[in-house]
Amino acid sequence: xxxxxxxxxxxxxxxxxxxxxxxxxxxxxxxxxxxxxxxxxxxxxxxxxxxxxxxxxxxxxxxxxxxxxxxxxxxxxxxxxxxxxxxxxxxxxxxxxxxxxxxxxxxxxxxxxxxxxxxxxxxxxxxxxxxxxxxxxxxxxxxxxxxxxxxxxxxxxxxxxxxxxxxxxxxxxxxxxxxxxxxxxxxxxxxxxxxxxxxxxxxxxxxxxxxxxxxxxxxxxxxxxxxxxxxxxxxxxxxxxxxxxxxxxxxxxxxxxxxxxxxxxxxxxxxxxxxxxxxxxxxxxxxxxxxxxxxxxxxxxxxxxxxxxxxxxxxxxxxxxxxxxxx
Numbered sequence: 001x002x003x004x005x006x007x008x009x010x011x012x013x014x015x016x017x018x019x020x021x022x023x024x025x026x027x028x029x030x031x032x033x034x035x036x037x038x039x040x041x042x043x044x045x046x047x048x049x050x051x052x053x054x055x056x057x058x059x060x061x062x063x064x065x066x067x068x069x070x071x072x073x074x075x076x077x078x079x080x081x082x083x084x085x086x087x088x089x090x091x092x093x094x095x096x097x098x099x100x101x102x103x104x105x106x107x108x109x110x111x112x113x114x115x116x117x118x119x120x121x122x123x124x125x126x127x128x129x130x131x132x133x134x135x136x137x138x139x140x141x142x143x144x145x146x147x148x149x150x151x152x153x154x155x156x157x158x159x160x161x162x163x164x165x166x167x168x169x170x171x172x173x174x175x176x177x178x179x180x181x182x183x184x185x186x187x188x189x190x191x192x193x194x195x196x197x198x199x200x201x202x203x204x205x206x207x208x209x210x211x212x213x214x215x216x217x218x219x220x221x222x223x224x225x226x227x228x229x230x231x232x233x234x235x236x237x238x239x240x241x242x243x244x245x246x247x248x249x250x251x252x253x254x255x256x257x258x259x260x261x262x263x264x265x266x267x268x269x270x271x272x273x274x275x276x277x278x279x280x281x282x283x284x285x286x287x288x289x290x291x292x293x294x295x296x297x298x299x300x301x302x303x304x305x306x307x308x309x310x311x312x313x314x315x316x317x318x319x320x321x322x323x324x325x326x327x
Contacts, residue, residue, distance in 0.1 A: 001044025008199025149175030
């Protein structure tokens with residue numbers, strides 16, 4: 001396993017981060033989740049990402065329970081705050097009240113004394129940005145969190161926040177967690193250059209495009225039984241199981257490129273993300289330990305300029321027939 005600095009900051013994280021969205025405490029039973037986390041740790045993954053809202057707090061409980069068997073200094077734990085955790089008017093968002101209270105609640109569920117990386121899960125336009133940043137800075141000064149970051153913020157929102165941290169002498173933003181994969185490269189235009197300039201580490205989620213870049217979904221074929229796209233409880237981010245035919249056809253053209261590199265398609269997709277030095281880590285999901293092992297093997301894989309160009313040519317292909325395949 002290779003490690004990278006989190007942007008300009010001193011902490012080092014594994015190139016592969018194990019996430020827990022849609023799995024731990026939800027679709028994946030606790031014993032399997034434990035096996036995945038232990039497999040990741042054994043493979044050198046030291047970076048684990050969760051959120052207070054995942055499975056209503058159960059994901060944090062499971063992740064914390066498993067990680068507590070290891071020395072605290074040996075892993076980096078990231079969690080998030082923003083989404084509703086109750087029905088009250090202050091049980092959501094990025095107000096000082098909600099951030100501070102949810103930090104304590106997350107620490108209790110995790111069973112830890114501090115959080116390595118605490119992230120704003122979304123931007124909150126209803127709260128003054130200075131109030132949000134002040135709350136994170138306060139937690140840093142208290143020692144309850146070591147670093148803080150954001151997730152899915154626009155370049156403009158992120159730029160405004162970095163300006164405010166300098167003006168107010170707050171602790172700087174350490175990370176950004178955007179969606180990024182071969183079929184969604186929107187961050188390359190503004191977010192990625194901004195993070196490079198500000199020394200903000202990028203931890204991208206959905207590097208496998210919700211499983212599209214694993215190759216398990218085939219053009220014109222029914223969705224595999226037990227797959228995320230076939231599960232109504234999990235496929236809301238996959239167009240409810242109606243997959244883009246053009247993307248599926250491109251996946252088929254990427255498969256021989258991966259094979260020539262001696263990689264699985266998943267490994268190729270992860271290595272493609274990691275070709276960017278601004279990417280500190282890519283977040284993978286796993287419902288079984290074998291998936292962790294396969295994806296962890298993408299760390300350290302260097303794609304040649306020729307291979308990157310071949311991938312680019314496939315991604316730029318235009319296929320006129322935009323049918324869908326699903327159940």
